[in-house]
Amino acid sequence: MPGVGPKSAQRLALHILRATQEDVDRLAAAMHEVKEKVSFCRTCFNLAEGMLCPVCSDPGRDATVVCVVEEVKDLAALERTAEYKGQYHVLGGCISPLDGVGPEDLRVRELLERVGRDGVHEVILATSPTVEGEATAMYVSGLLRPLGMRVTRIASGLPVGGDLDYADEVTLGRALEGRREV
Amino acid sequence: MPGVGPKSAQRLALHILRATQEDVDRLAAAMHEVKEKVSFCRTCFNLAEGMLCPVCSDPGRDATVVCVVEEVKDLAALERTAEYKGQYHVLGGCISPLDGVGPEDLRVRELLERVGRDGVHEVILATSPTVEGEATAMYVSGLLRPLGMRVTRIASGLPVGGDLDYADEVTLGRALEGRREV
Numbered sequence: 001m002p003g004v005g006p007k008s009a010q011r012l013a014l015h016i017l018r019a020t021q022e023d024v025d026r027l028a029a030a031m032h033e034v035k036e037k038v039s040f041c042r043t044c045f046n047l048a049e050g051m052l053c054p055v056c057s058d059p060g061r062d063a064t065v066v067c068v069v070e071e072v073k074d075l076a077a078l079e080r081t082a083e084y085k086g087q088y089h090v091l092g093g094c095i096s097p098l099d100g101v102g103p104e105d106l107r108v109r110e111l112l113e114r115v116g117r118d119g120v121h122e123v124i125l126a127t128s129p130t131v132e133g134e135a136t137a138m139y140v141s142g143l144l145r146p147l148g149m150r151v152t153r154i155a156s157g158l159p160v161g162g163d164l165d166y167a168d169e170v171t172l173g174r175a176l177e178g179r180r181e182v
Numbered sequence: 183m184p185g186v187g188p189k190s191a192q193r194l195a196l197h198i199l200r201a202t203q204e205d206v207d208r209l210a211a212a213m214h215e216v217k218e219k220v221s222f223c224r225t226c227f228n229l230a231e232g233m234l235c236p237v238c239s240d241p242g243r244d245a246t247v248v249c250v251v252e253e254v255k256d257l258a259a260l261e262r263t264a265e266y267k268g269q270y271h272v273l274g275g276c277i278s279p280l281d282g283v284g285p286e287d288l289r290v291r292e293l294l295e296r297v298g299r300d301g302v303h304e305v306i307l308a309t310s311p312t313v314e315g316e317a318t319a320m321y322v323s324g325l326l327r328p329l330g331m332r333v334t335r336i337a338s339g340l341p342v343g344g345d346l347d348y349a350d351e352v353t354l355g356r357a358l359e360g361r362r363e364v
Contacts, residue, residue, distance in 0.1 A: 155339030178337030
């Protein structure tokens with residue numbers, strides 16, 4: 001399991017041994033249940049109980065704006081802002097040749113099919129501002145632009161509450177470059 | 183001295199006692215010299231040996247673009263990016279009522295005189311993206327806009343190399359809001 005090394009594994013195993021039969025049964029049942037009930041949304045590949053995830057099945061969300069993220073955890077982070085009212089598309093990772101992940105391993109085809117079908121006006125590329133995330137954003141934007149929709153990238157710059165003095169050079173350079181009229 | 187508590191002070195004092203007479207004389211002389219030779223630039227209030235700082239006396243820098251920063255350390259951070267080719271204006275802090283710092287304690291009047299005199303086309307507000315920094319930027323922009331120049335603010339967003347998942351809600355919200363066409 002990710003993040004569980006030999007010491008943590010031993011601690012967890014000993015905890016299971018010490019726990020009551022009832023608790024262990026409940027944990028096992030919960031694991032069964034999550035595997036049975038939770039799958040991926042047919043539209044955006046978010047987690048879903050049923051065919052569609054809570055975002056895609058909410059009629060209040062704007063289906064003409066799609067925000068492309070790498071993973072479900074990024075979608076959750078954007079949902080916590082409570083500012084975004086569009087829908088999502090989870091790629092399932094980012095292009096990373098060193099890890100053997102190419103465009104064909106991501107849900108890019110599904111994205112192209114979806115935006116062609118659903119009359120999407122804007123695609124927001126919200127992959128991480130890392131080398132791999134930028135490469136993925138560039139690749140996807142290259143495929144989307146010929147389709148005639150607005151393609152945008154989330155802003156890079158200084159984190160709110162941060163100090164200029166502690167920002168790295170590349171981030172400061174981007175913050176300068178991306179300056180906006182007041 | 184800032185950042186020197188009782189323990190550090192004792193360590194430094196004992197170091198001075200242990201050092202040779204010559205080393206102590208040199209340190210004292212260096213402190214005298216820095217106080218004598220280094221003052222503030224007449225134009226931008228950066229550190230300067232003489233009337234003008236290295237930036238203001240460099241004919242290769244664009245004098246029609248002025249980047250407003252809080253402190254000299256912020257100017258140094260922006261210089262490290264090696265991307266900015268304009269000049270600076272050091273305010274000497276930011277508006278902070280809780281600390282008793284008002285607009286009259288900053289070099290705002292000097293900024294207004296300067297931009298009126300020197301034919302400045304753009305003022306970039308590069309105060310920190312903190313509450314005080316934002317308030318200062320808003321205050322200064324309110325004074326500058328009637329003068330008819332372009333007033334811009336550095337971008338807030340995700341730091342380069344960062345992870346969406348680890349960004350706070352406000353920063354993520356700003357990154358979304360400040361998205362740009364690819």
